[in-house]
Amino acid sequence: MKKLRTHLIATLITCLTVTAVAQKDLRNDPAYLPIDDAIDLNIITPEVNVNLPRFLLNNIVSEFDGGNDDPFAQAGIPVQALLKDIKLIRVMVIEGDNKSRPHLDRAHEKLSHRLNNSWTPIVSVPEDNVGIYALSDASGDQLAGLSLLIHDGDDLIVGNIVGNLPIGKILKLAQSFAGGNGDKLKEIIGQFAAAGMAEDKSTK
Amino acid sequence: MDRRLRKLIRDRQRERCPQTVIDRVERRIALTNRTFNGPAILSWLAATSCLVGLLYVQRAAWLPSQEQPSEAPQPIVTNDRQVREVTYASLAYIGKTLIKAGRKSGQIIVQETLPPLQSGFENTKKAISKDL
Numbered sequence: 001m002k003k004l005r006t007h008l009i010a011t012l013i014t015c016l017t018v019t020a021v022a023q024k025d026l027r028n029d030p031a032y033l034p035i036d037d038a039i040d041l042n043i044i045t046p047e048v049n050v051n052l053p054r055f056l057l058n059n060i061v062s063e064f065d066g067g068n069d070d071p072f073a074q075a076g077i078p079v080q081a082l083l084k085d086i087k088l089i090r091v092m093v094i095e096g097d098n099k100s101r102p103h104l105d106r107a108h109e110k111l112s113h114r115l116n117n118s119w120t121p122i123v124s125v126p127e128d129n130v131g132i133y134a135l136s137d138a139s140g141d142q143l144a145g146l147s148l149l150i151h152d153g154d155d156l157i158v159g160n161i162v163g164n165l166p167i168g169k170i171l172k173l174a175q176s177f178a179g180g181n182g183d184k185l186k187e188i189i190g191q192f193a194a195a196g197m198a199e200d201k202s203t204k
Numbered sequence: 205m206d207r208r209l210r211k212l213i214r215d216r217q218r219e220r221c222p223q224t225v226i227d228r229v230e231r232r233i234a235l236t237n238r239t240f241n242g243p244a245i246l247s248w249l250a251a252t253s254c255l256v257g258l259l260y261v262q263r264a265a266w267l268p269s270q271e272q273p274s275e276a277p278q279p280i281v282t283n284d285r286q287v288r289e290v291t292y293a294s295l296a297y298i299g300k301t302l303i304k305a306g307r308k309s310g311q312i313i314v315q316e317t318l319p320p321l322q323s324g325f326e327n328t329k330k331a332i333s334k335d336l
Contacts, residue, residue, distance in 0.1 A: 050294050052287065060288045071292040079288075082295070091294045123305040125312075130305050148298055159298050167302070173292070174299025 026053070026088060026162065030118070031135045031145025033160035035092060038107040044100050048093035057083050075176040077169050086163035096154035108151040111158060115147055128152055143167070 026032055039046075061080050072079040096104045112131065115121075119133035129151040137144040146167070148159035 050290055052291055052294070056287050057291065060284050060291060071289065075292075075296075083291070089291060089294050091297065123302065123309060125305050125308045127312075128305075128308065130301070130308075132302055132305055146298070148301055150301070157301075159294070159301075161295075161298070167299075170295055170299035171303060172299075173296045174303055177293070177296030177300055 029087065029145075029162055031160075031162045032088065033090070033111065033114070033145075033147050033158070035090060035111070035158050035160060038110040039092065039094070039156075039158075040103065044094055044096075044103055046092045046094045048091060050089065050091040052089040054087045057086060057089070071176075072173075075173050077173050082166060082169050082173075086161060086165060088160070088162040090158075090160040092156075092158045094156045096156060098154075101154055104151065104154070104156045108149065108156055111149055115149060119145075119147060137164075 027034070041049075061083050070079075072082070094100070094104060108129075115131065115133045119135045121131055122134050123132040124130065131149045133147045133149070134143055135145040135147075136142065143164050145163065146159075146161045146165050148157065150157040
């Protein structure tokens with residue numbers, strides 16, 4: 001009897017460990033949108049490819065200084081409240097052409113199929129091919145993720161936020177943001193790319 | 205005792221059971237005496253679960269590179285200020301898109317519903333005036 005109890009406890013601990021390890025994988029999160037599976041980055045080069053997992057977001061929250069060059073402070077948004085429940089921010093902007101159009105169409109179809117089946121569309125503008133989707137957690141009381149999918153002409157824009165995102169604060173943040181069609185986002189990424197290339201040249 | 209009878213007895217005493225018969229009997233005994241060894245099975249289950257869990261954790265390292273989920277390369281975001289700027293721009297852009305889409309939906313709703321509402325009011329006004 002004692003041996004049986006020991007074996008049962010060992011089995012239970014093993015199962016719990018395996019489950020805990022499996023849950024840590026972000027790809028298993030229902031709010032995670034497998035953008036990389038839909039868009040082949042070996043064929044398509046995005047203009048903007050933002051991938052901010054939790055450990056990077058934790059860094060900026062812990063190093064938050066609220067100084068003059070802090071865009072969150074300028075917008076009047078406390079960054080800790082904004083980012084504390086977010087696990088991943090993913091944004092991809094692709095400017096397509098005739099060559100990449102079929103790939104983008106396929107990617108859009110794949111992603112919109114997944115979003116329309118499992119997520120709740122909160123705003124859709126079919127004539128502009130714009131869709132914004134939300135996913136609730138298991139309890140149905142809290143937001144678990146937000147996704148954005150736009151396929152306008154040759155361009156494809158995909159956004160995925162995993163975690164509980166305070167939408168009201170995002171809307172407030174948007175009011176202080178100059179760009180509306182991804183140009184500002186491209187400009188900011190472009191600045192860092194240029195700075196990075198300049199740094200590479202100086203160190204060579 | 206008869207000589208043939210003695211010989212028969214001696215031959216029977218020397219005779220041994222064929223090995224095939226012994227093997228068959230042993231197998232039948234093993235089948236009938238088989239018991240459910242619960243603790244041993246649970247131990248095997250625990251060990252297998254452990255192995256499966258370890259393999260699952262390690263699978264990403266063993267997958268060929270083209271099958272691994274491609275992490276978006278971010279060599280340019282190397283310090284906290286850059287992360288902050290990119291985070292702000294990404295979230296603000298999503299918010300902006302929400303606002304634009306909402307505004308556009310509102311415009312379409314007004315465009316589509318306003319004319320029928322207006323003509324409905326006019327018709328009701330005329331009907332009321334006629335009755336009066």
